[in-house]
Amino acid sequence: MTLTAITPTPPERRLACAADLAAVSPGEPISRETALRLIQCSDEDLPGLLALARAAKERFKPGVITYSRKVFLPLTNLCRDYCGYCTFRRDPGDPGAHTMTPEEVLAVARAGEKLGCTEALFSLGDKPELLFPEMRETLRRLGYKSTLHYLEAMCELVLRQTSLLPHPNPGLLSVEWIARLAAVSPSMGLMLETTSTALLAAGAAHDNAPDKVPARRLRTIEDAGKQHVPFTTGLLVGIGESAEDRVDTLVAIRDLHERYGHIQEVIVQNFRVKPDIPMAHWPEPSRGDMLRTVAVARLLLPRMNIQAPPNLSAPYYEELVDAGINDWGGVSPLTPDYINPEKPWPHLEQLRLRTEAKRCSLRQRLPVYPEFVDAAAAKSGLLAEKLRAAADDHGLVSNGLVRIGRAR
Numbered sequence: 001m002t003l004t005a006i007t008p009t010p011p012e013r014r015l016a017c018a019a020d021l022a023a024v025s026p027g028e029p030i031s032r033e034t035a036l037r038l039i040q041c042s043d044e045d046l047p048g049l050l051a052l053a054r055a056a057k058e059r060f061k062p063g064v065i066t067y068s069r070k071v072f073l074p075l076t077n078l079c080r081d082y083c084g085y086c087t088f089r090r091d092p093g094d095p096g097a098h099t100m101t102p103e104e105v106l107a108v109a110r111a112g113e114k115l116g117c118t119e120a121l122f123s124l125g126d127k128p129e130l131l132f133p134e135m136r137e138t139l140r141r142l143g144y145k146s147t148l149h150y151l152e153a154m155c156e157l158v159l160r161q162t163s164l165l166p167h168p169n170p171g172l173l174s175v176e177w178i179a180r181l182a183a184v185s186p187s188m189g190l191m192l193e194t195t196s197t198a199l200l201a202a203g204a205a206h207d208n209a210p211d212k213v214p215a216r217r218l219r220t221i222e223d224a225g226k227q228h229v230p231f232t233t234g235l236l237v238g239i240g241e242s243a244e245d246r247v248d249t250l251v252a253i254r255d256l257h258e259r260y261g262h263i264q265e266v267i268v269q270n271f272r273v274k275p276d277i278p279m280a281h282w283p284e285p286s287r288g289d290m291l292r293t294v295a296v297a298r299l300l301l302p303r304m305n306i307q308a309p310p311n312l313s314a315p316y317y318e319e320l321v322d323a324g325i326n327d328w329g330g331v332s333p334l335t336p337d338y339i340n341p342e343k344p345w346p347h348l349e350q351l352r353l354r355t356e357a358k359r360c361s362l363r364q365r366l367p368v369y370p371e372f373v374d375a376a377a378a379k380s381g382l383l384a385e386k387l388r389a390a391a392d393d394h395g396l397v398s399n400g401l402v403r404i405g406r407a408r
C-alpha cells in the first residue's frame with residue numbers, strides 16, 4: 001500500500017488545498033466543497049490535513065480512544081443479497097452455511113461475558129427467507145415467522161440471561177421493526193456504505209443486492225432517527241465509489257444527524273480483497289485513501305464518534321488516530337471477525353500499547369455510546385436496568401470484569 005493521492009494533484013489544486021487547510025476553523029464543520037478538495041489533497045498536503053483532523057478529534061474527545069469489547073454472533077450467514085465484496089454470505093448447502101441455534105448464541109454470549117465483553121453484536125444476512133425455502137424451514141423448526149422475529153428473540157435471550165447488551169445489524173428495517181428491536185437493544189446499526197447508485201449497475205459491487213439501494217438505506221436510518229434510536233452507520237471505502245461519492249455519503253449522514261441527532265458513530269471501513277469474492281481482482285484502497293477519508297470525515301463531522309476497524313489497517317492501524325478517529329469499534333477477545341476472517345483483531349494489550357503510543361488512553365465503551373446512555377438508561381424495563389448496571393458515571397464501562405460482576 002502507498003500513501004499516493006487518489007488522482008494526480010495539479011498545482012492549482014495544491015494551492016486550493018493549502019488555502020482550505022489554512023481556513024479550517026477548529027471544531028467547525030467544513031463544507032462539502034472544501035471536503036471535495038481535501039479528500040484529493042497531495043501527499044505534501046496530507047500531514048497538514050491529518051494535523052487538523054487530529055486537533056479536531058482532541059477538541060471533541062481529548063486523550064482517549066474507545067473500543068467495545070464484544071462477541072460477534074453471526075446469527076445466519078444466509079443472505080438474499082450478493083454484494084461483490086462479501087465473503088460472509090452463503091447459499092443454503094454451501095460449505096459453512098449456518099444459522100446459529102439459541103443454545104449456540106447463549107454459549108458464545110456467556111463465554112464472552114467471562115472475558116469481560118459487554119456487547120453482543122448480531123450480524124446477519126438480509127431476509128434470507130425471502131429467497132431460500134431452506135431458511136423458511138429452519139425458521140419454522142425454530143418456531144419463528146421470520147429472521148427478524150428470531151433476531152428479536154435472541155436479543156431478548158442475551159439480554160435476560162447475560163450481562164451483555166445486544167447491538168443488531170440486520171439490514172433494512174421497517175418502522176415497526178426498528179421499534180421492536182429498540183425494545184431489546186440499546187443501539188443498532190446499518191452501514192449506509194455509499195450514496196452512489198452507480199454501484200447498482202451490472203458488474204458493480206451492488207448489482208445483485210436489492211437491499212443496497214442507497215435511498216432504501218437512507219430511509220431506514222431516517223426512520224430510526226424519527227424514533228430516536230442511537231444508530232451506527234458509515235461508509236465503505238474502495239468498492240468502486242469515487243472520492244466525490246465518499247464525501248456525499250458523509251454529507252448525507254451529517255444531514256440525517258442534523259435533523260434527528262441519533263447517529264452515534266460513523267464507521268469508515270476500507271475494502272480488503274479476498275480470493276473467493278467476485279471482486280477478487282479489485283484494487284484495495286491505499287493507506288492514503290483511508291487517511292484522507294477518515295480525516296475528511298472528522299472535519300465534516302467534528303463532534304461525531306468516528307471509527308475505523310484496526311484489523312483492516314494492520315499493521316499500520318495506529319496512524320488512523322492521526323487522521324482523527326476516536327474509536328476502534330468492536331474488538332473481540334473470543335470470536336473472529338466473520339466479515340473479514342483473514343484479518344484477526346489485534347490483541348487488546350497490543351491495541352492499548354499502540355493507542356498509548358499515540359498519546360491516548362484506551363477505554364472500553366458499551367455498544368451504545370456515552371452520549372446516548374443517560375436517555376436510554378432513564379427508561380423503564382429490563383433494557384434500561386441492564387444499561388444502568390453496565391455503565392459508569394461517564395457512560396463507559398468502568399472496569400470490565402468488575403463491572404460485569406455487578407451487572408449480573
Ligand code: SF4
Nearest residue numbers: 079081082083086089
Ligand atoms: S454484505 Fe451483507 S447484504 Fe451484502 S451479501 Fe454480505 S451479508 Fe448480504
